[in-house]
Amino acid sequence: MGNTIVFGAAGQLGQCLQAVAQERNLTNIYFLPKAQANVLNKAVLHETFAQYRPAYCINCAAYTAVDKAEDEPEIAYQLNRDAVENLSQLCREFNTTVVHVSTDFVFAGTSYVPLSETDSTEPINIYGQTKLAGENVIPQYLTNYFILRTSWLYSEFGNNFVKTMLRFGKERPELRIIWDQVGTPTYAMDLAACILTIIQRQSQHYGLYHYSNEGLTSWYDFAKSIFELSQMPVTAIPVRTAEYVTKAVRPPYSVMDKAKIKNQLQIEIPYWRDSLAQCLRKLNN
Numbered sequence: 001m002g003n004t005i006v007f008g009a010a011g012q013l014g015q016c017l018q019a020v021a022q023e024r025n026l027t028n029i030y031f032l033p034k035a036q037a038n039v040l041n042k043a044v045l046h047e048t049f050a051q052y053r054p055a056y057c058i059n060c061a062a063y064t065a066v067d068k069a070e071d072e073p074e075i076a077y078q079l080n081r082d083a084v085e086n087l088s089q090l091c092r093e094f095n096t097t098v099v100h101v102s103t104d105f106v107f108a109g110t111s112y113v114p115l116s117e118t119d120s121t122e123p124i125n126i127y128g129q130t131k132l133a134g135e136n137v138i139p140q141y142l143t144n145y146f147i148l149r150t151s152w153l154y155s156e157f158g159n160n161f162v163k164t165m166l167r168f169g170k171e172r173p174e175l176r177i178i179w180d181q182v183g184t185p186t187y188a189m190d191l192a193a194c195i196l197t198i199i200q201r202q203s204q205h206y207g208l209y210h211y212s213n214e215g216l217t218s219w220y221d222f223a224k225s226i227f228e229l230s231q232m233p234v235t236a237i238p239v240r241t242a243e244y245v246t247k248a249v250r251p252p253y254s255v256m257d258k259a260k261i262k263n264q265l266q267i268e269i270p271y272w273r274d275s276l277a278q279c280l281r282k283l284n285n
């Protein structure tokens, strides 16, 4: 198998990919430092592609601050759209297959039926709009791509809801948590395993896929599970979206249907609460 290069290697998903690659003893996979892998710098990117001549490029670099994106859309667009165009151009030049990660926030979330890859997108915040623009740029340059939309990512690495709940839960006896936004958490280790499996199998079933853990929950129920599995005596108070003000609006329902990735790529997906328990064992030890 040829080389794989990873952008955004120091982020949450990037670190999970490193852990899974190590577990599987994968060689020829390079987790590039930002200086060598600044996705906004075309000259540096070109040198990197010329050096590694990668068969695969995994793009984990992104702008992921959902609320902050409302105040700095230009920066969010640069990272989530323009950088994807830079990578797509180079992937075409070097005949590299790209694995790119997108989000459930491309959906408005107003229907209550699990969303499939063919359902229409209508992002309701800047972050979602920039991620959709990034998705749309790839097929303009490439046919050999995998775009994996995922949701509610968490892990022992980086910033995420699980770590926020553990931190807040140590500081406060009560937390107000939104119960009327429904989706599916995804353990970033599971997503990393899925990405590396696709590459190891050298699958050519290219396209757009949904990947989250199995099942569904609300942020409130997710928080309850975090506290229960961590045996933390925190009272979670269910509140409606209108009672918890945030800068960016979020989709009320963003559960994704994963039939396509299970059937076409034979990916097995763990249940969200089982994966949460696994992550918490690591975090709480």
Ligand SMILES: NC(=O)C1=CN([C@@H]2O[C@H](COP(=O)(O)OP(=O)(O)OC[C@H]3O[C@@H](n4cnc5c(N)ncnc54)[C@H](OP(=O)(O)O)[C@@H]3O)[C@@H](O)[C@H]2O)C=CC1
Pocket: 007, 008, 009, 010, 011, 012, 013, 014, 034, 037, 038, 039, 040, 059, 060, 061, 062, 063, 064, 079, 101, 102, 103, 104, 131, 150, 151, 152, 153, 154, 158, 159
């Ligand atoms: N987190 C989540 O809940 C979800 C994430 N996703 C998607 O999954 C992917 C991975 O997310 P996640 O790992 O959580 O994100 P993180 O925010 O943890 O990681 C993003 C990484 O991108 C890096 N980065 C920023 N600017 C550049 C640049 N110019 N060149 C190279 N790297 C850069 C960041 O580095 P630095 O910190 O140094 O700026 C950071 O390491 C993203 O595409 C995201 O949109 C989808 C659904 C849910």
Ligand SMILES: Cc1cn([C@H]2C[C@H](O)[C@@H](COP(=O)(O)OP(=O)(O)O[C@H]3O[C@@H](C)C(=O)[C@@H](O)[C@H]3O)O2)c(=O)[nH]c1=O
Pocket: 064, 065, 066, 067, 103, 104, 105, 150, 151, 152, 153, 160, 161, 164, 175, 176, 177, 178, 181, 219, 244, 246, 250
């Ligand atoms: C911290 C906190 C959050 N919330 C709510 C706000 C929000 O609706 C929800 C999640 O908040 P967060 O800010 O942690 O997560 P958020 O940044 O909205 O998470 C999203 O990130 C981007 C990158 C994605 O792509 C999405 O899939 C999704 O994971 O929980 C509470 O109700 N109470 C709280 O104490």
